[in-house]
Amino acid sequence: MMIIRPVRLEDRAAIVELASKTGVGFTSLPQNEERVEQRIERMLNTWHQHAQLEEQGYLFVLEDTELNKVVGVSGIEVAIGLDEPWYNYRVGTTVHASKKLGVYRSMPTLFLSNDHTGYSELCTLFLDPDYRHSQNGYLLSKARFLFMASFQDRFSDKLIAEMRGYSDEEGRSPFWESLGRHFFSMDFAEADYLSGMGKKAFIAELMPKHPMYVEFLTQEAQDVVGKVHPQTEPAAAILNSEGMKYEGCVDIFDAGPTLEARIEDIRAVRDSELWPVSIQSPVVSQDSPVYLLANQDFLNYRAVLGQVSFEAQSICIPAHVADALGVKAGDVIRAVTLFPKENS
Numbered sequence: 001m002m003i004i005r006p007v008r009l010e011d012r013a014a015i016v017e018l019a020s021k022t023g024v025g026f027t028s029l030p031q032n033e034e035r036v037e038q039r040i041e042r043m044l045n046t047w048h049q050h051a052q053l054e055e056q057g058y059l060f061v062l063e064d065t066e067l068n069k070v071v072g073v074s075g076i077e078v079a080i081g082l083d084e085p086w087y088n089y090r091v092g093t094t095v096h097a098s099k100k101l102g103v104y105r106s107m108p109t110l111f112l113s114n115d116h117t118g119y120s121e122l123c124t125l126f127l128d129p130d131y132r133h134s135q136n137g138y139l140l141s142k143a144r145f146l147f148m149a150s151f152q153d154r155f156s157d158k159l160i161a162e163m164r165g166y167s168d169e170e171g172r173s174p175f176w177e178s179l180g181r182h183f184f185s186m187d188f189a190e191a192d193y194l195s196g197m198g199k200k201a202f203i204a205e206l207m208p209k210h211p212m213y214v215e216f217l218t219q220e221a222q223d224v225v226g227k228v229h230p231q232t233e234p235a236a237a238i239l240n241s242e243g244m245k246y247e248g249c250v251d252i253f254d255a256g257p258t259l260e261a262r263i264e265d266i267r268a269v270r271d272s273e274l275w276p277v278s279i280q281s282p283v284v285s286q287d288s289p290v291y292l293l294a295n296q297d298f299l300n301y302r303a304v305l306g307q308v309s310f311e312a313q314s315i316c317i318p319a320h321v322a323d324a325l326g327v328k329a330g331d332v333i334r335a336v337t338l339f340p341k342e343n344s
Contacts, residue, residue, distance in 0.1 A: 003302055003304050003324050004294075009037070009044065015073055016033050016036050019032075029124050029126055055083070057075060058147070071130070072127040074125040076122060080117065080120070081114060081119075082118065087113070088115075088251060089249065089250050091108060091249070093106050094106070116260075125140065139305050141235060143292065143303035146268060146294040155263060158263070160249075160258050160260050165229060166256070188254070244261040246260075271337075276332055277314065278317075282307060282316040283309045289337045290305050290337070294325070294335075296334065
């Protein structure tokens with residue numbers, strides 16, 4: 001069975017192995033065991049309430065319980081930009097006009113911004129390519145929403161998710177080549193690695209502070225501003241379906257789009273409900289909707305997918321699902337349909 005659970009220190013080797021499969025541009029999961037171990041320890045300190053606000057974050061793993069194998073990872077940072085500046089580019093407009101000459105020109109412009117300081121962030125979503133089937137990607141991504149729904153007081157009201165920007169099969173980023181390379185004598189892959197090692201603010205501080213005209217970039221670079229990496233398109237589609245939208249901010253390195261929403265407006269948060277558990281085989285048909293199910297145990301959070309039925313004031317789940325969630329009859333779980341279109 002596939003379950004979502006909090007990360008453990010013994011998961012670090014599996015996470016480093018996953019990191020080896022991500023490719024260039026996945027800054028939040030560097031292939032560095034020491035860095036991964038530090039990240040896990042910070043997450044555990046958060047769960048045990050030993051971390052300051054600027055250090056707080058959560059990391060979940062997707063486990064194949066039949067093989068006892070970690071096959072995916074996803075995370076949430078509680079409040080970004082509090083310990084070091086959080087940079088992105090806001091795509092705006094600059095107008096050049098002369099009434100006397102009859103000239104009026106509006107130009108898209110990149111403004112260096114710290115607008116998302118203090119927001120919570122969805123991050124570090126990666127699923128082993130061998131497990132990209134059976135709705136595993138949806139579980140890995142959306143289980144975080146039920147966690148936030150149950151423990152909203154631990155997060156900001158506003159949420160972002162940075163999507164990996166476009167780079168080619170050799171790891172070359174047109175945006176970096178047209179802009180970033182002029183200020184740093186390094187390849188995009190090296191800059192990306194340094195960013196993943198926690199040096200993003202240091203690099204960003206060397207970026208130009210004045211607005212940059214998009215039309216000064218190469219056409220190839222202009223074409224990828226706000227464009228998602230092909231491997232990240234499914235993840236972006238999942239977040240779009242839940243109500244997260246691109247509002248004009250992009251990454252300073254690869255120009256990948258930043259998706260934004262208020263947590264309370266996310267479909268899985270807004271529409272999820274709490275139900276007492278009844279342990280019995282649910283009466284379902286083959287085309288009955290799949291539900292995202294999660295317990296209410298902060299330290300031992302679990303989430304799974306399953307088909308359910310409802311009777312009186314309870315939700316009916318089979319025994320193996322109850323065991324996976326660590327709940328018994330009468331306990332309360334949170335449930336929501338996996339897909340928005342199946343919500344009544």
